[in-house]
Amino acid sequence: MPSSASAVRKIMACVPSGCRTVLEFGPGDGVVTRALLDRLPADGRLLAIETNAEFVETLSGIHDARLEVVHGSASDTADYASRSGFAGFDLAVSGIPFSMLSPGTRRSVVSLVGCLLKPGGVFIVYQPSPLMVKYLKREFAVSTQLALGNVPPYFVMRAVKPAYDRGN
Numbered sequence: 001m002p003s004s005a006s007a008v009r010k011i012m013a014c015v016p017s018g019c020r021t022v023l024e025f026g027p028g029d030g031v032v033t034r035a036l037l038d039r040l041p042a043d044g045r046l047l048a049i050e051t052n053a054e055f056v057e058t059l060s061g062i063h064d065a066r067l068e069v070v071h072g073s074a075s076d077t078a079d080y081a082s083r084s085g086f087a088g089f090d091l092a093v094s095g096i097p098f099s100m101l102s103p104g105t106r107r108s109v110v111s112l113v114g115c116l117l118k119p120g121g122v123f124i125v126y127q128p129s130p131l132m133v134k135y136l137k138r139e140f141a142v143s144t145q146l147a148l149g150n151v152p153p154y155f156v157m158r159a160v161k162p163a164y165d166r167g168n
Contacts, residue, residue: 002031003095006149007126007156011093014124014145014158015039021086022046023116025074025094025109030059032093032126037064047084049074074109081116088118094125098132106135114139120163128152 003011012035020041027033027048036046049070050056056071070080074096081089092113098106110132113123123140125132126147133155136142140159147154 002029003126003154004147004150007147007154008032008035010145010147010149010154010156011035011124011126012039014122014156015091015093016122019090019122020044021089021091021118023077023081023086023089023092023113024048025077025092026050026096027059027069028052028055028095030055030062032095033059033062033067036093037062037067040066042066045084045086047081047086047089049077049080074112075105077112077116086116088121089116090118090121092117092121092123094123095127096125098125098127098135099129106132107138110135110139114161117161119161121161123159123161125157125159126154128154130155130157132157 022036027050033048044066046067049072056069059069068084133142136159140161142159145156147156
């Protein structure tokens with residue numbers, strides 16, 4: 001089911017101002033994608049990665065030069081980003097149903113996003129379960145909200161990458 005308008009508002013409330021480069025995993029039918037594009041500046045860019053061919057076709061109907069839709073897997077994101085000229089992202093947003101993935105895949109996606117986000121960047125994960133909080137806390141400072149106006153309700157997790165190198 002598509003995300004409700006109230007859930008999209010909760011997700012967008014977590015988006016930091018000034019984002020110019022956005023990565024979206026699992027954009028589905030594009031409800032959140034359209035809201036992200038509404039917030040993106042004219043010179044911004046959004047890379048949307050979707051595994052479902054039908055959703056890719058639907059997303060291709062969004063005629064916006066700032067949007068690049070890729071039919072592929074999150075695990076290949078670094079390659080897609082490099083080929084598209086992204087040096088890093090200010091924001092990553094995910095509607096991936098992580099509960100359907102193995103713990104190793106969950107850890108891999110979180111680690112990948114940690115590498116692709118710029119210092120101080122934000123990773124927003126929304127889904128019906130708070131399952132990802134423990135994975136996100138390994139690399140990010142995390143806060144969680146509940147979007148009750150969605151069916152089913154979403155947990156909206158906002159994870160912020162440190163603005164410094166933790167190794168120093």
